[in-house]
Amino acid sequence: MHAAVVTAFDSPPVYREFPVPAPGPGQVLTDVLAAGLHPRVRSQANGSHYTSSGDLPLVPGVDGVGRTPDGATRYFILEDTTMGAMAEQTAIDPRRSVVLADGSDPVAIAAAMNPAMSSWVALRRRISFQPGQRVLILGATGNAGRLAIQVAKYLGAGQVIGAGRQPDKLAELAGLGADLTVTLDRAELGKAAADVDVVLDYVWGEPTAAAMAAIVTARADRSQPLSWVEIGSLAGITAAIPSAALRAARLQLVGSGQGSVPTSDIVAELSDLAAVITSGAFQLNVKAVPLAGVTAAWSAPGSHQRLVIVP
Ligand SMILES: NC(=O)c1ccc[n+]([C@@H]2O[C@H](COP(=O)([O-])OP(=O)(O)OC[C@H]3O[C@@H](n4cnc5c(N)ncnc54)[C@H](OP(=O)(O)O)[C@@H]3O)[C@@H](O)[C@H]2O)c1
Structure with missing residues (x-):
């Protein structure tokens, strides 16, 4: 079969022949229909993700849509493995999958599940989010951030504020349901988002440290709970969190992933x-790319479209 194969962490994957994987206990061989090229997949392929074992060669891809021998079309999440989803076939554990309804679009599902799951799981499993609460999304212009706006609204948020670094990209977010947009500027965030109940944080790094200080000090009522959920680290893997932020307000800082x-x-x-994705409730920005074009897709200049590899 063919697969996208990484043989060095400093080079993109290459389309080439690769042995068909032998399913392990509880696994089944699956024909892959679509696999998303998420930031998580890039960090898997360059060895920088915290789950990386350092083993090569590897086939990237952490999730996807495939057809199992029972004829079902499933969305699957792989375990940490060097045999990923960007191949004609991969081995999946059906217990880490869900059968998709007839009419589901494999490309849309492969594009959206990973970025949408980041906010969906954070709000439903990591904190006790209540309908009507106000949500700030730091890093709202990426795929996960744009979906976080729509997920928060879908789950009943009373107000959603989208924050990002580029005003032209922020201008698109009202069309997704954002009630307000702001830049990552500390003063702007202190004015616009001081009284939010939840922060979904995709940026971390210096912008998060500044935003946290601004919001905590500008709160009208510092005893009002604030759940800050760390989800991504687009602006830095560490952040200098001011100790006072954790003392001066009722701030709960958790991660979700x-x-x-x-x-x-x-x-x-x-x-x-x-x-929900199949119902068409969320606007997506997706481009399907054939598996044979994986190297060019990997190296294409940055775009806000989520690429999906189609074997
Ligand atoms: N924990 C989880 O469950 C989970 C799940 C999925 C994703 N994630 C993480 O969430 C993050 C976003 O994923 P994604 O799918 O949305 O990625 P994406 O579609 O590639 O979007 C990247 C976004 O990052 C922004 N960005 C890059 N550098 C930045 C900086 N220095 N300061 C502020 N913004 C910056 C870009 O903003 P511009 O619009 O200004 O270019 C762009 O909007 C990644 O870190 C990913 O690993 C976590």
């Missing part, structure tokens, strides 16, 4: 989220 949310909780959310 692989490990901090049990796999069983993530799997339990797959069906509902896949159904």
